[in-house]
Amino acid sequence: MSRRRLFGAAGVAGAAALGVSACGSPEGGPAPWERLRGTVIARTDEVPVGGGTIVIDGKIALTQPAEGDFKAFSAVCTHAGCTIQEVQTTIHCLCHGSEFDVSTGDVLRGPAVEPLEELPITVANGQITLSEDAPAR
Numbered sequence: 001m002s003r004r005r006l007f008g009a010a011g012v013a014g015a016a017a018l019g020v021s022a023c024g025s026p027e028g029g030p031a032p033w034e035r036l037r038g039t040v041i042a043r044t045d046e047v048p049v050g051g052g053t054i055v056i057d058g059k060i061a062l063t064q065p066a067e068g069d070f071k072a073f074s075a076v077c078t079h080a081g082c083t084i085q086e087v088q089t090t091i092h093c094l095c096h097g098s099e100f101d102v103s104t105g106d107v108l109r110g111p112a113v114e115p116l117e118e119l120p121i122t123v124a125n126g127q128i129t130l131s132e133d134a135p136a137r
Contacts, residue, residue, distance in 0.1 A: 032059035032076065033119060038132045044070065044123060052087035052102055059083055060119060061091050062128060063102040070128055072119040073105040079112035091116065 036058040047053050047070060052063030059075040061084055073091065075084040082095035090108055091100040098112035105116035120131035 031074070032057075033074070033130060036060075036130045039130060040127045041072075041121075041130050042128045044126045044128060047128070050102075051089055052091065054084065054087060058130070060130070061087050061100075061116065062121075063087060063091070065103040069103075070121060070123050071103065071105075072121045072128070072130065073100070073116040074119065075116075077112060078107075078114035078116060079110070084116075 036055075041055045041058060041060060042053065042062055044064075047062050047064045049064050049067050052061055052071075054061055054075055061073045061075040063071045063073070065071065075091075076082075077084055077093040077095065077098055079093065079096055079098050082093055084091055084093045084100075086092040086094060087102065089102065091102055091105070093099070093112070096111050097109065098107065099109040100106065100112070100116050101108055105118055107113060107115055120133055122129045122131055
């Protein structure tokens, strides 16, 4: 094998490893949000009306579709398991372009075909808490 081919193969292997870590399967192991059950995950003033934000630690997409109406969804894309990076007027996965509704988590644009998993939250005193009964895997 030539030196050029060896370095090319190493580059491809490195890129593949990065791709697997970004788009790993959502199956297997505990859900990212499990350790956050029962804890405050954000303040209400951190979630813009008509859009949302991402809680990186638990891979949670928090949205506020209408004033005072807060929702939480898994930020693990149902297409390839990538972590969703952006919430504006839609929940948007930058890996492959899937978009989800901020009110329901339903698919607005593929390649994803399954909606995002909704997570139960409570809102009180300006704080958003992931409920103790958040789903487990």
